Amino acid sequence: MPPFPAEILLRQPCKMKRRLCETTSVTGEKRDQIQEWKLRIEADTAAPFRQPTHTVIMIFRTAVRILLPFVSSWAAKQEAIILRDGVTLNDSQIADARSIGIAHPERVRVLVVPRIPLPLHPLLQSAAEKFGLLSPHTSGMSLRYGIFIRTDCRGDRRLVVHELAHTAQYERLGGFRPFLMAYLHECITPPGYPFGPLEQEAVRIAQQTCG
Numbered sequence: 001m002p003p004f005p006a007e008i009l010l011r012q013p014c015k016m017k018r019r020l021c022e023t024t025s026v027t028g029e030k031r032d033q034i035q036e037w038k039l040r041i042e043a044d045t046a047a048p049f050r051q052p053t054h055t056v057i058m059i060f061r062t063a064v065r066i067l068l069p070f071v072s073s074w075a076a077k078q079e080a081i082i083l084r085d086g087v088t089l090n091d092s093q094i095a096d097a098r099s100i101g102i103a104h105p106e107r108v109r110v111l112v113v114p115r116i117p118l119p120l121h122p123l124l125q126s127a128a129e130k131f132g133l134l135s136p137h138t139s140g141m142s143l144r145y146g147i148f149i150r151t152d153c154r155g156d157r158r159l160v161v162h163e164l165a166h167t168a169q170y171e172r173l174g175g176f177r178p179f180l181m182a183y184l185h186e187c188i189t190p191p192g193y194p195f196g197p198l199e200q201e202a203v204r205i206a207q208q209t210c211g
């Protein structure tokens with residue numbers, strides 16, 4: 001059985017870092033190992049679901065830090081796709097964007113998709129799903145000026161305003177890396193998603209704007 005990442009992380013952080021970096025293009029045996037880690041992490045966090053152990057939080061915190069460049073790159077690629085294929089905000093959406101303080105509402109594009117894409121990195125995907133951040137039920141996602149909206153939620157003003165609030169946060173914090181670092185950190189720190197300050201701010205803005 002492959003070593004559990006907690007032990008590697010605690011005793012051999014450099015080795016853990018190297019292994020995580022190697023996993024960006026893994027196949028075969030290493031993919032199996034990641035799957036084994038994923039299962040162990042899932043078992044560890046299964047009960048109680050939203051109270052992962054300190055060790056698991058440490059694993060994800062380290063994983064987020066190491067994988068942040070890959071997450072940012074993935075987010076930027078998704079934004080580019082949305083900017084290419086999406087549609088501009090309509091007049092009322094522009095008004096909403098201005099009222100919540102977006103500096104460049106004209107840059108925003110919305111792309112309606114049957115399912116919100118998930119990051120491909122297996123460890124990251126495991127973390128995102130385990131902490132409730134992303135799932136097949138995710139209805140929207142803001143990648144700075146690119147916003148995904150799931151097809152069956154098209155026309156949901158509250159959802160669009162919520163995602164626009166995240167766009168405003170990207171602007172305020174200074175782009176992909178600073179926003180994603182802060183956002184992912186709050187998601188993996190108890191009480192976790194959706195109780196962190198950035199997510200709660202988006203919920204509050206949607207509430208205030210849409211009533």
Ligand SMILES: [Zn+2]
Nearest residue numbers: 162166199202
């Ligand atoms: Zn949100």
